[in-house]
Amino acid sequence: MKAKTKIKLFILGAIAIVISTVTIQITVIMEQAKEEFFNVYGESRLKIVENYLKDSSERLENYMYDYAQWDDAFNHVEKEDSKWLQNNITKYLYKTDFFGIDIVYLSKKSNTYMEYYGDEISISELENTNVYKKSLKENKMSREYVIFDDTIYDVAVAPITTEDQTKSNGTLLLAKKIDKLFLDNLQVFAIRDHAKKTDIVKQNDLKLPIVHKKNKIEIYQPIKNQDEDEIAWIQVVYNLSDLNHFKYKLFKEIMMTFIVYSLIAGVIITILMDQEMKKIYEVINKIHSIAKGDYKQRLEEKGSYEVRELSKSVNMLSTEIKTMIDKQEENYLESIKALVTSLEVKDAYTKGHSERVSFYAYRIGEHIGYRDLHILSNAALVHDIGKIAIPDMILNKPGKLTEEEYNIIKKHPDMGYKILNDSHMFNDIKYIIKYHHERYDGKGYPDQIKGEDIPLGARILAVADVFDALTSNRAYRKAMSIDDAMKIIKDGKGTHFDPYLVEVFEEIVYTLQENEENYGIQMI
Numbered sequence: 001m002k003a004k005t006k007i008k009l010f011i012l013g014a015i016a017i018v019i020s021t022v023t024i025q026i027t028v029i030m031e032q033a034k035e036e037f038f039n040v041y042g043e044s045r046l047k048i049v050e051n052y053l054k055d056s057s058e059r060l061e062n063y064m065y066d067y068a069q070w071d072d073a074f075n076h077v078e079k080e081d082s083k084w085l086q087n088n089i090t091k092y093l094y095k096t097d098f099f100g101i102d103i104v105y106l107s108k109k110s111n112t113y114m115e116y117y118g119d120e121i122s123i124s125e126l127e128n129t130n131v132y133k134k135s136l137k138e139n140k141m142s143r144e145y146v147i148f149d150d151t152i153y154d155v156a157v158a159p160i161t162t163e164d165q166t167k168s169n170g171t172l173l174l175a176k177k178i179d180k181l182f183l184d185n186l187q188v189f190a191i192r193d194h195a196k197k198t199d200i201v202k203q204n205d206l207k208l209p210i211v212h213k214k215n216k217i218e219i220y221q222p223i224k225n226q227d228e229d230e231i232a233w234i235q236v237v238y239n240l241s242d243l244n245h246f247k248y249k250l251f252k253e254i255m256m257t258f259i260v261y262s263l264i265a266g267v268i269i270t271i272l273m274d275q276e277m278k279k280i281y282e283v284i285n286k287i288h289s290i291a292k293g294d295y296k297q298r299l300e301e302k303g304s305y306e307v308r309e310l311s312k313s314v315n316m317l318s319t320e321i322k323t324m325i326d327k328q329e330e331n332y333l334e335s336i337k338a339l340v341t342s343l344e345v346k347d348a349y350t351k352g353h354s355e356r357v358s359f360y361a362y363r364i365g366e367h368i369g370y371r372d373l374h375i376l377s378n379a380a381l382v383h384d385i386g387k388i389a390i391p392d393m394i395l396n397k398p399g400k401l402t403e404e405e406y407n408i409i410k411k412h413p414d415m416g417y418k419i420l421n422d423s424h425m426f427n428d429i430k431y432i433i434k435y436h437h438e439r440y441d442g443k444g445y446p447d448q449i450k451g452e453d454i455p456l457g458a459r460i461l462a463v464a465d466v467f468d469a470l471t472s473n474r475a476y477r478k479a480m481s482i483d484d485a486m487k488i489i490k491d492g493k494g495t496h497f498d499p500y501l502v503e504v505f506e507e508i509v510y511t512l513q514e515n516e517e518n519y520g521i522q523m524i
Helices: 005-066 071-079 081-086 090-095 123-127 130-138 180-189 241-272 277-292 306-345 352-370 373-381 385-391 401-411 412-419 430-434 455-468 482-491 500-521
Strands: 103-108 114-118 142-148 151-161 168-178 195-201 210-213 218-223 231-241
Touching: 005 142, 005 151, 005 168, 005 180, 005 218, 005 241, 005 306, 005 385, 005 401, 005 412, 071 081, 071 151, 071 168, 081 114, 090 103, 103 123, 103 151, 123 130, 123 151, 123 482, 130 142, 130 151, 130 168, 142 231, 168 180, 180 195, 180 373, 195 500, 241 306, 241 385, 352 373, 352 455, 373 430, 373 455, 385 412, 412 430, 430 455, 455 482, 455 500, 482 500
Parallel strands: none
Antiparallel strands: 103 114, 103 168, 142 151, 151 168, 195 231, 210 218, 218 231
16 A cells, blocks of 8 residues: 555544544533533422422411410310301311311310311321320420321421410311322422423432433432431422433534534545655644644645645644634534523513623723633623523512522522533633622622632623613613613722722713614613
8 A cells, every 4th residue: 555545544544533532522521511400400490399398388387376376266275165266277277278278186185175177087196196296295386297198298286375375275286288289389389391290209219319311300309207207209300301402403513514624624635645755744743633632733834835735734624623613612602692592581671681791891891901802792691691590480580589589599600600610611701600790899609709809801790790780671670771870880889899890881881872783782
C-alpha cells in the first residue's frame, strides 16, 4: 500500500476518532444534565407532597384546638347535653364536608356519656391506640398515623378542657382517612404536571425517596407513626418521556451537523495530501492534537503551493470543529431559552422578562466597558431557568407568598446554577446566574456574599432584573413608571446594588427609549 494511501486512511481514521470523542463527550454531558434535572425535579415534587401531608395534619390539629379547648364544650359535656354536642361538635364535624373528618369519638371521663360517628371501628380499638393512651396519660393533645383494617388514618386526640386548660372532663378523638379521596385532592392541589399515578403503598423495597426508571420518576413520601416507624408511603409516578424525546432530538441535530462538516473537512484534507511527506506527517500530528480536543492548533502556511493549501485545510478543519462546538453551545442555550419561554408562557405577567433584562444588562455593560457583553446577555436570557423547578402554585400565586413559599422561590438561583453546572459550556454564565440575587451589603441569597466579591456580571444583572420587575405588570400590582422605579433603585444604592452601577444606569435609563425599536423592547 502506498504511503499516500496510508496517510489518507490515517487521516480519515483520525477524523473518525474526533467524531467518536465528541459524540461521547456530548452524550455524557447530556446524560449528566438529565440526571441532575431529574433529581432537582423529584426533590421539588417530594417537598410538595411532604408539605401537603404536613398542612393536612396541621388542619386536623387546629380543629382539635378549636373544639376541645372550649368552655362551652366543657360545660355541655358536664351536663351531658347530647343535642348541643351533636349540633356543635360530634355530628357537626362528621357531617360537614368542609372538615373532611371520617371518625368523631367523644367520651366523658366518668364513662357516663359518649358520642361516636364514623367508620365501623370499635371503640375499644380506638382507645387501645398509642395516640389515645398518650393523650390520656399526658392530658394534652396527641396526633399519629394509625392503620385500621389496612386503611391509614391521621388520628388526633385531646382532652376536653376549659379555655384556660385548668379543668378537663372528657376526651375528643378526630380521624381522617389517607385514602383515594385524599390522593385525588393531593393531585389537584400539588402534583398535576406530568403525574401519571398516585397511590399508597405498604412497601418501598429500595428504601429511596426518589427512583429513576428510564423516562419515569417515582417519589416515595413516608408516612410515619409516633415512633418514627414508616408504616406506608405515598407513591407518585411522573412520566417525563417528552423531555427525553426533546433531548435525543437535540442530540441528533447536533451530531448530524457535526458529522457532515467533519466529513467535508476530511475530504478536503485527503485530496490535498499529495506532496512533501514531512509536512504531511506534521499535519497528522496536528490532527492528533485536534482529536484530543485542542481546537486552537494552527499550521504555518509555508512551503510549496500544495503544502500551503494543505495547511490551510487543516486550519479550516480546526476552525470548523470549534465553530460546531460553539454552535452546539448556542443550540443548547436555545433549548434552555425554550424552557424559560415555556416558564413565561405559564406566567403571563412575566412574559418577555428575560429579553428585557438582557437588553438592560447589555446596555449597562456596554456603557461601563464590560469585556464579555455576549456572555452577559446570554446569562440574562436564562437567569430565571431555576424557576423550572418551582411549583406552579407558588410561581403563579396572585397574593403575597408565605415565608415557606418565599424560601422555595429563593432557591431558584442555586437551582439554575445546578442545571448548568455539569456542562462546561456554561462555565462563563453559571456564576452570574447563581449570584444575581446577592446584595451589595451581603444580605442577599444564596451565599450572602457582598461587595466586589459578587461577580460584576451578577451585580449588573441585579440592577436590570429589579428594574424590569418594577416596570412590568404583576398579578398583585401594576407596572411602575420609570421615575418611581428609579427612586427604589437609588434607595438600594450601596445596600442592594453596586453604587457605581446605579449611577451608570441612572445616566442611561432615560435614553433607552430611543433604542427600543432596534431591540424589540417596549418600555413603560
